[in-house]
Amino acid sequence: MDVFLQQLINGLTLGSIYGLIAIGYTMVFGIIGMVNFAHGDVFMVSSFIALIAFLILTAWLGISSVALALLIVLVLAMALTALWGWAIERVAYRPLRGSFRLAPLISAIGVSIFLSNFVQVTQGARNKSTPPMLEGGIALMQSEGYTVFLSYKQVLIMTVTAVLLTGFWYLVQRTPFGRAQRACEQDRKMAALLGIDVDRTISLTFVLGAALAAVAGVLYLLYYGVVSFSDGFVPGVKAFTAAVLGGIGSLPGAVLGGLIIGLIEVFWSAYFSIEYKDVAAFSILAIVLIFMPSGILGRAEVEKV
Amino acid sequence: MADARTSSLPDILRDAGLYALVAFGLCIPIVAYRTNAGPTGLELTPRWPLVAAFCAAIFVLRVVQRLILARRDARRALTPSPAQATEAVQGEPDAGQRVSTFGLYAFLGIALTLPVIASLASGGLGPARYWIDLGILILTYVMLGWGLNIVVGLAGLLDLGYVAFYAVGAYCYALLSTTFGLSFWVCLPLAGLFAAAWGMVLGFPVLRLRGDYLAIVTLAFGEIIRLVLINWTDLTGGAAGISSIPRASFFGIPFSADEDGFAARFGLEFDSMHRVVFLYYLILGLALLTNFATLRLRRMPIGRAWEALREDEIACRSLGIDTTTTKLTAFALGAAFAGFAGSFFSVRQGFISPESFTFLESAIILAIVVLGGMGSQVGVAIAAVAMVGGPELLRNLGFLSAVFGEGFDPNEYRLLLFGLAMVAMMVWRPRGLISVRVPSVSLGERRAISGAHVSEGHG
Numbered sequence: 001m002d003v004f005l006q007q008l009i010n011g012l013t014l015g016s017i018y019g020l021i022a023i024g025y026t027m028v029f030g031i032i033g034m035v036n037f038a039h040g041d042v043f044m045v046s047s048f049i050a051l052i053a054f055l056i057l058t059a060w061l062g063i064s065s066v067a068l069a070l071l072i073v074l075v076l077a078m079a080l081t082a083l084w085g086w087a088i089e090r091v092a093y094r095p096l097r098g099s100f101r102l103a104p105l106i107s108a109i110g111v112s113i114f115l116s117n118f119v120q121v122t123q124g125a126r127n128k129s130t131p132p133m134l135e136g137g138i139a140l141m142q143s144e145g146y147t148v149f150l151s152y153k154q155v156l157i158m159t160v161t162a163v164l165l166t167g168f169w170y171l172v173q174r175t176p177f178g179r180a181q182r183a184c185e186q187d188r189k190m191a192a193l194l195g196i197d198v199d200r201t202i203s204l205t206f207v208l209g210a211a212l213a214a215v216a217g218v219l220y221l222l223y224y225g226v227v228s229f230s231d232g233f234v235p236g237v238k239a240f241t242a243a244v245l246g247g248i249g250s251l252p253g254a255v256l257g258g259l260i261i262g263l264i265e266v267f268w269s270a271y272f273s274i275e276y277k278d279v280a281a282f283s284i285l286a287i288v289l290i291f292m293p294s295g296i297l298g299r300a301e302v303e304k305v
Numbered sequence: 306m307a308d309a310r311t312s313s314l315p316d317i318l319r320d321a322g323l324y325a326l327v328a329f330g331l332c333i334p335i336v337a338y339r340t341n342a343g344p345t346g347l348e349l350t351p352r353w354p355l356v357a358a359f360c361a362a363i364f365v366l367r368v369v370q371r372l373i374l375a376r377r378d379a380r381r382a383l384t385p386s387p388a389q390a391t392e393a394v395q396g397e398p399d400a401g402q403r404v405s406t407f408g409l410y411a412f413l414g415i416a417l418t419l420p421v422i423a424s425l426a427s428g429g430l431g432p433a434r435y436w437i438d439l440g441i442l443i444l445t446y447v448m449l450g451w452g453l454n455i456v457v458g459l460a461g462l463l464d465l466g467y468v469a470f471y472a473v474g475a476y477c478y479a480l481l482s483t484t485f486g487l488s489f490w491v492c493l494p495l496a497g498l499f500a501a502a503w504g505m506v507l508g509f510p511v512l513r514l515r516g517d518y519l520a521i522v523t524l525a526f527g528e529i530i531r532l533v534l535i536n537w538t539d540l541t542g543g544a545a546g547i548s549s550i551p552r553a554s555f556f557g558i559p560f561s562a563d564e565d566g567f568a569a570r571f572g573l574e575f576d577s578m579h580r581v582v583f584l585y586y587l588i589l590g591l592a593l594l595t596n597f598a599t600l601r602l603r604r605m606p607i608g609r610a611w612e613a614l615r616e617d618e619i620a621c622r623s624l625g626i627d628t629t630t631t632k633l634t635a636f637a638l639g640a641a642f643a644g645f646a647g648s649f650f651s652v653r654q655g656f657i658s659p660e661s662f663t664f665l666e667s668a669i670i671l672a673i674v675v676l677g678g679m680g681s682q683v684g685v686a687i688a689a690v691a692m693v694g695g696p697e698l699l700r701n702l703g704f705l706s707a708v709f710g711e712g713f714d715p716n717e718y719r720l721l722l723f724g725l726a727m728v729a730m731m732v733w734r735p736r737g738l739i740s741v742r743v744p745s746v747s748l749g750e751r752r753a754i755s756g757a758h759v760s761e762g763h764g
Contacts, residue, residue, distance in 0.1 A: 035517045045335065052334040055349055083330045095732045102463050103731045105517055106675050109465075109668055110727025117721040122336050131346055233664065237528070240521065275536040282525040282532070289522050290510050 002146045007270045008263070013154045013223065015262020016161035020216035021239035022246070022254035023168070024209030030185045030249035031205050032097070037108035038088060040236015041115035042210050046081040046217030047227040048119055051128055053077065054221075066134055070222070074160075077218050078211040085210025089203055112232070120229040129226040157219045164215055165255060168208075172251060181205060185249070234278060238265070241285040247298020256296065317375075321367035328363040332356045409683050416444070416589055420582045430578035437578075437585050439697055441653065444585070445646055446693045448592040450673040450685040452642030455599055457671065458680035459608065460635035461615025463520040465667055466507070466527025470500040470640035472534060472662035474647020479547040479657055480540070489553050489652050493645060500644025501637040508636030512629055515618065527667055534659040546658025553652045555583060584653050591649060595642045596682055602638070611635055665720070672727050678736055692723065 021043050028036040053076045057069045092111050096103045137151030172178035180201045183191040192198045220235070221227055242261040246253025261281065269277045288295065337356050338349045415422070419440045423433035449471065456464045477496040481487045487495075507526045511519055534541045541547065554560065555567045560580035568575040602608040610631045613621050622628055651657045673692055677684030696719040 033517075035521060048335055051347075052338050052340060052349065055340065055347055056334070056338070059349070080330065080333065083327065087327055087331060092728045092732070096735070099731070099735050101516055102520075103735050105463065105520055106671070107728050107731040109671070110724045110731065112724070113665070113668055113720055114724030114728065117718075117724060119335065121717055121721060123340055126342065128340050128342075128347060237524070276532070279529055279532045279536075282529045286510070286522050286525040286529075289514060289518050289525075293514075293518060 002141060002143060002148050006148045007266050009150055009154060011263035011266035012259060013157050014266060015259035016157055017216045017219055018239045018242045018261050019255040019258025020161060020212045021235060022242040022258045023251060024213050025240050025243040026248055026251060026254040027205050027209050031202055034104040037105060038111035038115060039213060041112045041232035042081060042084055043213040043217045043235060044232030045084055045115055045119060046077050046214035047221045048123060049080050050077040050218040050221050051130060051227060074218050077214040081214035082207045082211045085206040086203055089206040116229050116232055125229060127226050127228040132225055133222055153223055157223060177204060238281045241281055245288050245295055247295030250297040253295055253297035317368055317371045320371060321364045324367040325360040325364040328360045332359055412686055420585055430576055434578060434581060437581050439694060441585050441588055443690055443693045444588040444592050445650060446673060446689040447686050448595050448646045449643060449670045450689050451595040451599060451682060452639050453670050453674050454685055456635050456639035457674050460611040462632060462635060465520045465524035467643060467670055468662045468667040469527040469530040470504060470643035471647040472530060473500045473503050474644030475651040475657050476541060478648035479550045479651045482551045483547060493648050496648035497641040497644040501641035504636040504640025505633055508633050512632055527664060531659050531662050544659060546656060548656040550651050550655050552655060553584060588649055591645050607634055669723060672723055676726060676730050
């Protein structure tokens with residue numbers, strides 16, 4: 001029971017991070033119908049931005065308050081990563097609208113390779129580890145030498161995720177931008193005819209997706225304290241799995257999927273084998289895509305000829 | 306920014322300035338500070354001059370690009386474009402087509418005589434080893450590219466897990482030869498068969514999927530196979546891989562210095578290079594076999610079914626083509642050639658580990674197919690030479706290290722350029738280097754048409 005509770009907490013933490021990344025996949029797929037393969041690497045880039053920003057703030061500027069430093073890092077990482085998201089869409093995806101079916105996916109794979117190697121070339125291939133940013137926690141339960149521990153990191157990660165998701169939910173459901181975004185998702189041509197700037201909406205979608213990935217990147221760095229140039233691929237694929245599992249195109253689905261994937265991964269590692277945890281994630285991806293392509297909360301897609 | 310195309314100089318400068326500003330934003334802090342492991346944790350090294358150089362380069366490039374665009378627009382305004390024509394344009398054979406007919410023979414000639422040329426040029430077989438090894442490497446990728454071309458270029462199924470079949474072939478030879486002592490010539494067809502069987506096994510569940518989803522599922526399968534290879538330590542040796550895999554023999558005659566060896570039997574002086582030259586011709590033969598099979602298959606009903614499937618799956622089904630068999634044969638054949646290439650890889654290296662079969666490898670092979678112009682055999686060969694051979698050649702250019710400083714290794718930038726090239730190709734020439742298509746069947750005269758007239762775009 002104790003182990004179970006502890007794994008539940010760990011799983012929800014990890015799931016929050018996956019959920020944040022998954023939103024970027026699901027929104028982009030919803031609006032232009034492409035798998036933004038580079039999204040995982042955008043997440044990795046944001047982790048590096050956060051790492052460097054944190055080092056500058058603490059080591060050079062001497063900011064001793066961790067809360068303040070984290071807040072600045074978060075804002076900075078979101079802004080700069082959003083710029084990356086914008087630039088990528090502009091350079092690699094926008095010219096391809098109306099090109100053949102597989103062109104955007106191939107271009108996205110190119111961007112993904114470029115990003116991870118760009119970081120490798122500029123930052124070196126070694127793992128970068130940070131000093132622990134936030135320590136301590138609350139002991140929830142104690143029995144027979146096993147303590148169920150809820151660290152402050154985990155509290156922070158879950159709170160930030162919850163707050164951001166609420167804000168994001170409001171943005172998509174209640175603001176003019178959200179309306180435009182949902183309209184483009186349903187029918188781009190019609191939305192354009194009704195005076196919505198489709199290109200701008202798509203750009204903003206990428207910007208928002210990247211900003212949420214940046215939050216995930218900061219939290220990932222905070223949680224694990226280590227990042228390397230190749231860290232984008234596997235979390236990226238897992239987040240994509242989450243998006244597909246929840247039903248691609250559905251925002252609550254992405255978060256739900258993220259939590260499920262996080263829980264499955266953690267419980268799998270705890271009760272079965274840690275070596276095969278990625279195999280589990282990849283298998284879920286394949287199984288869901290083959291047998292349940294519309295996911296849990298998604299709409300079944302009808303193909304028009 | 307780019308949409309409002311006025312070509313006055315201040316406009317261009319302002320536009321380029323904006324680009325430079327964005328580049329600046331992208332550079333901080335990833336380029337501006339480098340993290341290094343110091344005695345007390347990570348330390349930062351500022352590199353602002355690099356950022357400045359980067360932004361300046363973007364600025365200049367953008368100005369040049371805008372000037373070229375402005376000129377082209379001015380010229381376009383005078384002559385009507387073919388896109389505005391009301392009748393189908395039967396274009397003159399363009400540069401790509403000329404390259405593809407001429408290049409075919411040039412390539413074949415060079416490929417067949419490379420060991421001779423290389424040993425004449427560098428004085429003896431020994432010094433030519435570097436070139437022959439490079440040739441083997443390039444030909445391996447040419448073969449993989451041609452194999453993947455069946456799946457992606459002809460059948461239009463985007464396979465991101467192709468390297469899995471390469472791995473199956475490699476492990477197949479490695480395991481069969483180390484445990485049962487089977488020779489390479491027995492294992493080669495077996496490896497192909499095994500890989501083809503795996504192609505069927507993995508192809509079967511994904512039959513219903515298309516496009517992006519198919520690509521992602523094949524990626525997942527590829528990763529699963531790699532992870533199993535890493536973790537199933539009892540069988541595969543785990544991450545350490547399998548070493549001391551038996552070398553290739555000349556159809557049973559080993560390349561050794563003793564009297565049963567190749568050199569003694571044929572009355573030659575022993576030279577360790579004989580084996581390398583043999584391997585070179587082996588992979589050349591395998592690659593040409595792949596090419597030959599593909600070209601012949603394209604003319605058979607199955608090949609035409611592949612191309613029809615790529616263009617329109619629903620139309621295909623309405624015409625009574627069995628899409629299940631069509632897709633499975635494409636997967637199986639593509640996989641079989643990857644299996645051959647894989648067993649060649651392990652006989653050449655003598656050592657294999659899961660490291661060699663990462664997703665990146667799949668992406669590189671895909672990049673070769675895409676850059677070559679999906680469906681074009683010569684294009685794939687050219688792309689393989691450019692992408693595998695190019696960085697190798699760059700390494701030997703002395704002046705590069707003079708420009709970029711000591712210790713400059715172009716190989717570090719190889720993948721970076723791969724990624725950029727993939728994006729650039731999709732943006733500028735989505736139909737690849739050789740974008741001309743020769744119809745497989747035609748009435749009367751066979752005329753090549755531009756890829757632009759093919760509906761799916763990569764026909």
